[in-house]
Amino acid sequence: MAAPESGDGNNGAARMVTLISSDNTRFEVEAAAASLSQTLQLTILDGGGGGGDGIPLPNVDSATLSKVLEYCIKHAPAAANGGAPNATAVDRAELERFDNEFVNIDQSVLYSLIMAAHNLEIEGLQSLVAKKVADMIKGKSPMEIRRTLGFPDPTPEEQAEMNAHMLEYGWAYE
Amino acid sequence: MESLQEAAALPGSLAMHIDKEKEDAADAHSQACKRIPTLPEDIWHHIHSLMPLRDAARAACLSRDFLRFWRCRPNLTLNLTTLGWTNKPGEFRCKIDSILRNHPGIGLKTLQLDLLEDEDEITFSDIDRWLQVARTPGIEELILTLFANNYSSLYERQEEYSFPLSLLSDEKVRSSIRCLDLDSCAFRPTPQTIIGPLRSLTNLHLNSVRITGDELECLLSNSLALKELHLFDCDEIVTFKIPPVLRQFRFLHVTECYELTVIENRAPNLSVLEFSGDIIGEISQVKNVRLMRSNVVHYARVVLPSVMPNLEILRILSDSEEVNTPMLTTKFLYLRHLTFRLLSGSTFPPSYDYFLSLVSFLDASPSLETLYLEVRQGSVKSESVFRDSSTRLRQMPEHRHLCLKSVMMEHFSSDKGLVEIACYILKNAVSLECMTLDTNYGPRCHGQRDKICLYMADSYLKDAPRAVAAIKSYINCNVPPSVKFTVLEPCTRCHVREAR
Numbered sequence: 001m002a003a004p005e006s007g008d009g010n011n012g013a014a015r016m017v018t019l020i021s022s023d024n025t026r027f028e029v030e031a032a033a034a035s036l037s038q039t040l041q042l043t044i045l046d047g048g049g050g051g052g053d054g055i056p057l058p059n060v061d062s063a064t065l066s067k068v069l070e071y072c073i074k075h076a077p078a079a080a081n082g083g084a085p086n087a088t089a090v091d092r093a094e095l096e097r098f099d100n101e102f103v104n105i106d107q108s109v110l111y112s113l114i115m116a117a118h119n120l121e122i123e124g125l126q127s128l129v130a131k132k133v134a135d136m137i138k139g140k141s142p143m144e145i146r147r148t149l150g151f152p153d154p155t156p157e158e159q160a161e162m163n164a165h166m167l168e169y170g171w172a173y174e
Numbered sequence: 175m176e177s178l179q180e181a182a183a184l185p186g187s188l189a190m191h192i193d194k195e196k197e198d199a200a201d202a203h204s205q206a207c208k209r210i211p212t213l214p215e216d217i218w219h220h221i222h223s224l225m226p227l228r229d230a231a232r233a234a235c236l237s238r239d240f241l242r243f244w245r246c247r248p249n250l251t252l253n254l255t256t257l258g259w260t261n262k263p264g265e266f267r268c269k270i271d272s273i274l275r276n277h278p279g280i281g282l283k284t285l286q287l288d289l290l291e292d293e294d295e296i297t298f299s300d301i302d303r304w305l306q307v308a309r310t311p312g313i314e315e316l317i318l319t320l321f322a323n324n325y326s327s328l329y330e331r332q333e334e335y336s337f338p339l340s341l342l343s344d345e346k347v348r349s350s351i352r353c354l355d356l357d358s359c360a361f362r363p364t365p366q367t368i369i370g371p372l373r374s375l376t377n378l379h380l381n382s383v384r385i386t387g388d389e390l391e392c393l394l395s396n397s398l399a400l401k402e403l404h405l406f407d408c409d410e411i412v413t414f415k416i417p418p419v420l421r422q423f424r425f426l427h428v429t430e431c432y433e434l435t436v437i438e439n440r441a442p443n444l445s446v447l448e449f450s451g452d453i454i455g456e457i458s459q460v461k462n463v464r465l466m467r468s469n470v471v472h473y474a475r476v477v478l479p480s481v482m483p484n485l486e487i488l489r490i491l492s493d494s495e496e497v498n499t500p501m502l503t504t505k506f507l508y509l510r511h512l513t514f515r516l517l518s519g520s521t522f523p524p525s526y527d528y529f530l531s532l533v534s535f536l537d538a539s540p541s542l543e544t545l546y547l548e549v550r551q552g553s554v555k556s557e558s559v560f561r562d563s564s565t566r567l568r569q570m571p572e573h574r575h576l577c578l579k580s581v582m583m584e585h586f587s588s589d590k591g592l593v594e595i596a597c598y599i600l601k602n603a604v605s606l607e608c609m610t611l612d613t614n615y616g617p618r619c620h621g622q623r624d625k626i627c628l629y630m631a632d633s634y635l636k637d638a639p640r641a642v643a644a645i646k647s648y649i650n651c652n653v654p655p656s657v658k659f660t661v662l663e664p665c666t667r668c669h670v671r672e673a674r
Contacts, residue, residue: 111213114213114217115213115217118214118217126220127224130217130220130221130224131224133221134221134222134224134225134226134229137225137229137233138225138226138229139229140229140232141232142232142233142235142236145232145233145235145236146235146236149236151236151237154235154236154237158237158238161238161241162234162235162241165234165235165241165244166235168272168276169231169232169234169272171257171258171260171265171269172227172228172231172232172258173232174258
């Protein structure tokens with residue numbers, strides 16, 4: 001279906017754009033949802049991604065991209081309202097419920113999502129996934145944090161610095 | 175093994191902590207190395223900044239990068255909640271001191287010091303030194319709360335802390351600070367100390383701050399980007415002027431400044447106002463007002479239509495009304511929301527008629543969409559609709575309200591005026607969608623176990639069945655089928671218990 005070339009013309013069907021993942025899977029999605037990405041926004045405003053062209057995303061695989069788009073589709077209406085001053089408490093609660101469920105995922109998927117959100121500059125998603133990682137370590141000891149985030153053990157020099165830090169901030173470990 | 179030697183030098187509990195972790199480490203190690211996260215440093219920095227303070231302090235043990243993130247943490251909110259409760263005198267002070275001593279200020283955006291505790295240990299020179307961390311490019315928010323919750327000590331202190339103006343004369347701070355929020359200190363800006371514009375300052379909050387009107391004006395005239403001013407309990411201010419150069423100034427919120435009687439506003443775009451005294455000058459653009467004073471109903475009806483012709487939201491709260499509101503031809507053409515709260519500790523004088531006052535407002539507001547009404551008198555001795563058997567409700571001339579959709583009346587009693595108001599609205603508001611009559615006031619538990627309804631005095635509870643009876647006898651018959659009509663009776667859990 002012929003979509004208006006530019007702008008967010010309200011006549012009929014919403015404009016669609018095509019995104020192509022690193023493993024060559026094509027995703028057709030509403031321009032408004034894809035535009036949550038600052039990186040894509042300009043290309044889309046210029047009329048890119050429509051017709052048979054598609055926008056290649058060499059840094060995002062299909063599994064991650066599908067997850068990213070799930071987020072964008074859900075959040076696009078609220079974003080279109082400009083921070084949604086009109087959103088009801090019910091709408092906000094529903095988005096919150098969605099967000100909580102959305103980040104309830106395997107850690108490797110979470111890291112891919114962080115990278116994708118970062119590369120595509122999707123502000124809301126960047127904060128959501130970063131907050132998830134921050135929450136994962138809540139109340140944990142340094143070793144538990146290390147294990148949770150998958151960090152290697154410190155070198156002896158690093159360990160000495162850490163110990164000095166622990167002495168200074170003993171209260172944070174109580 | 176080296177690290178075990180290090181651990182031996184640590185105090186007992188910490189050393190044990192590390193030993194135990196070393197034991198855990200072996201099996202975790204191989205697993206961990208398989209999935210070393212390769213996130214870029216700026217993402218880890220972002221994640222670290224989102225961790226609560228104590229978690230962030232512990233995570234500094236992860237690596238040198240994390241230690242660096244900790245030392246340039248952008249947001250430092252230091253209070254009992256973030257630092258952990260303590261009952262050892264001086265410990266709170268020590269924690270703050272160690273954090274700020276090790277923070278070079280680089281990257282700091284928000285510094286919040288809530289120094290409500292340890293007031294005997296914390297000295298003014300401590301506070302001076304701590305605030306110096308904020309003397310850094312990029313600082314955006316500075317929130318300082320002093321010893322406000324312990325009034326006895328506050329009065330015992332002969333002197334009070336004076337906010338260091340040198341901080342605001344620093345070019346770095348002046349160009350980046352967006353929000354300044356001070357509580358319980360002295361703040362004395364003068365033309366000599368504020369030596370240039372605060373280019374980014376948009377929000378200014380002064381709570382229980384010693385500042386005069388002249389000093390406030392001095393600050394305002396240097397705050398060209400200011401959007402919001404909040405004043406609470408600043409009793410040295412008698413009057414002040416908001417200069418015309420504040421073109422973005424929209425929001426003025428003044429509460430409990432009992433000495434402040436007149437504000438002269440020259441800022442062209444003031445739009446939201448809460449102030450109980452007189453405001454003169456440029457106020458025709460105001461769209462949203464909250465007023466609280468005696469006889470405010472009369473004042474609002476008589477004065478506001480001409481001085482604030484663009485009002486969209488009006489909230490009035492009155493604790494005493496003696497002057498009846500006349501029927502006038504002036505209009506609130508754009509008023510969409512009206513909150514009308516008459517809360518008298520005693521009863522209104524017999525001559526006062528709040529029914530006619532409200533009708534005067536309704537008839538003057540052709541665009542009104544929502545109405546919230548609460549009339550509460552010290553005792554329910556006012557004129558109950560059941561007081562004598564020949565009670566007749568007054569009939570007002572028909573006046574069709576085309577826009578009014580939603581009406582909420584809290585603390586609905588059997589008072590005749592309230593019954594008349596409900597009937598008047600039901601007859602005249604032809605687009606009405608919902609009306610709720612609540613015999614309570616304040617928050618309700620809505621059946622949730624962890625919440626309770628606001629306490630209600632016996633006299634109110636005793637009237638509640640009469641209120642329900644009045645609704646059945648006089649109001650139900652006027653409810654059109656298109657209106658969602660809800661009556662909220664006393665809570666069967668909270669209020670039945672209270673009534674025993």
